[in-house]
Amino acid sequence: MAESDDGLHIRGRLSRLANNIGPGALVAAAFIGPGTVVTASLAGANYGYALLWALLFSLLATLILQEMAARLGVVTQQGLGENIRSMVSNRWLRFGCLSLVLAAVVVGNGAYQGGNLTGASLGAAYWTQHWPWLAPNDTLSNPLALVIGGIAFLLLVSGSYRVVERVLIVLVVAMSAAFIVTFVLTEPDWQALLTGLSLPTIPTGAALTVVALIGTTVVPYNLFLHASTAATKWRRPAQLAQARRDLYISIPLGGLISMAVLATAASAYFGHAASIHGAADLALSLQPLFGDTATLMMSLGLFAAGITSALTAPLASAYALSGILGYPADLRHPAFKATWMVILAVGMLVASLGLEPVSLILFAQVANGLLLPVICAFLLRAVNHPRLGEHVNSRWQNLLGGAVLLLSIGLGARSLFSALF
Template sequence: MARQARYSVGPAALVAAAFIGPGTVVTATLAGANFGYALLWALVFSVLATMVLQEMAARLGVVTQQGLGENIRAAITRPVLRWLAVALVLAAIVVGNSVYQGGNLTGASLGISDLIGSDQARGLTPLALGILAGIILWIGSYRLIERVLIGLVALMSVAFIATFILTRPDWGPLLTGLFIPSLPVGSILTVVALIGTTVVPYNLFLHASSAAQRWQSADQLPAARRDLLIAIPVGGLISVAIVATAASAFFGRAVSLEGAADLGQSLHPLFGDAATWFMATGLFAAGISSAMTAPLASAYALSGVLGYPRDLKSWPFRLTWLAILIIGITIASLGIRPVSVIWFAQVANGLLLPIIALFLLWVCNQPRLGSYRNSMSQNLLGGVVCLIAVGLGLRSLASAFGWLG
């Protein structure tokens, strides 16, 4: 048993699968194409910040044997504040993920289109992929979901790192970009976007609930932390590989990149079929993994704050993720661009991220956690990350209301 725990990879892989989605692929690609290797340090920072928050979420789940939603419900006793928390979770996690689910399925469909070299099946592909994700979630086996997502993270790792190698990066500037922060002109919003695609509130719900299901005793916290130390840096490495690939392929060249559809095809004239295939495979894996984790996280979050059982086979749980999946399939199949709903989700997410980050810091200092409360160093690190979360939230609101110009 000890040997198994030592090499265990589990819930943190779900987090990595969740934050490496088509939106992250596009954000990282544009960062590399526009600024070369200069912003890689932002990914290093975002991975460290993610690990600080996700360690708190995992510890909370393992020690209390409850998800973050349940802890919010238990901690907030006043009905008005509790319903405000429910409204924020519903708006940012459930509504937001419903909209972004369309992008996840679209990204996976684009990857398949590039792999088979045809756009003819693109209209039906989101439906097929949505049904595939739905079948896996409907079975209701946490271990099955975990193994599928670990496999998709492994596939992403191979695909994006292989693409990175094929594009022959310039190692000097790459290492400089990783370890020496710089802010080229016009890059500040891209830095915020890179951090914001990694440090996301719904992963805190996902990690706390999945850690509570995977480990049943606080004595197993070392296994949870080892899991975190493996999976989150792997997700960060994938993001670094995407930025570096784009820097090698597009920085300083007159190449127009507007979205995920342009990535694989733009690599073809420079590096041949293999680079296009690897990028397409990575985009498919990123899309389908996020298409599974977004509905799952939403179901965990809403079930928790409403007091429903955290049972993958319960009807409230299934109806939540099923609704998000159906909305995502519709958006991806019809090519809908729900600008107003995305705006609403962006506002709600800007409010929720700092609130959830601050709640985590607060609840991880509660006496009921006993010796598993935050240490002084954890509080210091958590405070810094919470300040960053507040900044990200303000930026999200400023962007949504057009205050950024």
């Protein structure tokens, strides 16, 4: 039977939409990692729906910065690192920028990569619990991390941006479905949820949690990732509308996932949070209350969150370093490949052996605290450069960008304070 005109029209629209989605989905995949899932879970379990507004606020700040990064990439056909390199002529200042990027993005992502693979392993453990060869042993405390790291390696070593992009889009959709279904199954209190979204309050003891919720979403390496991947996907300023459409679909979806995780924990465990130390505890504890489906969906979401971040963290590091050092941002270039391979290898080692690289993570927190406001300032300067022509920032965009810069200074101060004291 021939397909109807309406069916062809719908398929055509869906196909065009799919082709225009990409870099924004990578950014969403990057910031919805195990760290975000754990932070949102604990926020919901400890403070109910009260901190949902912080996630909404961080979503708006992310949209402002990522739009600038995407516009910079599409118009200049260069990543953020390349733009910083061209703006900084002083070799000492350039060396300082390189050092911060190396410390915060490359070293930091190497440390956090272990958490990404561990989070993915915790989610996958629900399905592999009857496979003895993946159980912890005397040598490896987490053999699953090697398997998942191997999957990430095979995808990245393919050298095809399009393959990596499509896989990440599928994982983001799976993650979205898993967390949203779990959220619905836990039967949220809609009135309390709407109040938490619209009425900013900070319960006693929740100040650091508010900053953590914002800090897991507004991160510097996503700016490098977005600018470079937008320049790869779209080749001329006339395509900015497509880049923005991608941005305004994908990143709010990422914010919705974070909110769904927080609301799930609030629905199930607010007032009874003593036994909840992370997302894995939440996944297992949902079973007696809401059945196998809730546990299955939460485990799937945690696995997808871990593996998406395990793919994007090495990519972001390679894009950032290639831009600063001046070698091609090409998945097939030896230096680019060497960068993501090192990040992935460090993460696999940390996760499979159960290591706790506390000093490395503290070092990365300090570097991130310094890097975020510096990168925000460079981004604002870059999107006001005359070479962008009619695509420079408007007055309102500069005002909003300046507000986010102040926020980044506050987040940076918090990171430094928490790491040093």
